[in-house]
Amino acid sequence: MNSAFPRILTLLRKERGISQKQASVELQVSQALLSHYEKGIRECGLDFVVRAADFYHVSCDYLLGRTADKTGAVIAVEEIPENDPAAKDNKFRGSVLPVLNKKLVVNSLNIIFDMLQRCNHKALTAEVSAYLTLAVYSVFRQLYSANPKNPEALYSVPGYLFQPTLTGELGRTAAVIGQLASGHAVDGEAGLDPAQAPLISSDTIAADYPLFASSLFNLLKNAETRLKEK
16 A cells, blocks of 8 residues: 555544544444554555545545545646636647646645635735745746856846855745744734634635645645655
């Protein structure tokens, strides 16, 4: 069994809001055995995978981490909604990979900024915006600098300081986001009130953002795959 199965099995149970004991009864296994499955200590058989998929109303492919969509659907670039109608005229040459990834990122950002609006926390929104701005700046500057004929005068931060300064500021901003989001004050700014924080699960995301949910789920899956590879 792959490493994604125990995590997803546990996640589905917690999203359902039931105990391990309750789930074990429904899945026709002992609580001890279900605990081993959820911890990845024991591997289950195909019959259990099917029972779990039926019980949690998901596909076997989703349970096994083969797709980010609970129905088992595999997303195609033409099926991802385009957030910006004007962007449809911007055709990429060659690989469809840039088109796919652009849509995943843009659609996921729609969810993030909507959640930030619901949090109604100016400092947190400002720091998240700053972090994303710096990330875009970094990518653009590195692409810009790839051709030595492009004039460095476009930037006020010297090339030799760009990367270390950027890395430090990204780390600082990420730390501030983490502190504010967890309810801790930073430099006189109060942290996010837990009561204002959105209650998030894969089901609520799918319900609240039916057009963009598949983009976010696939982006998360791609990110974790990359992190595990590194």
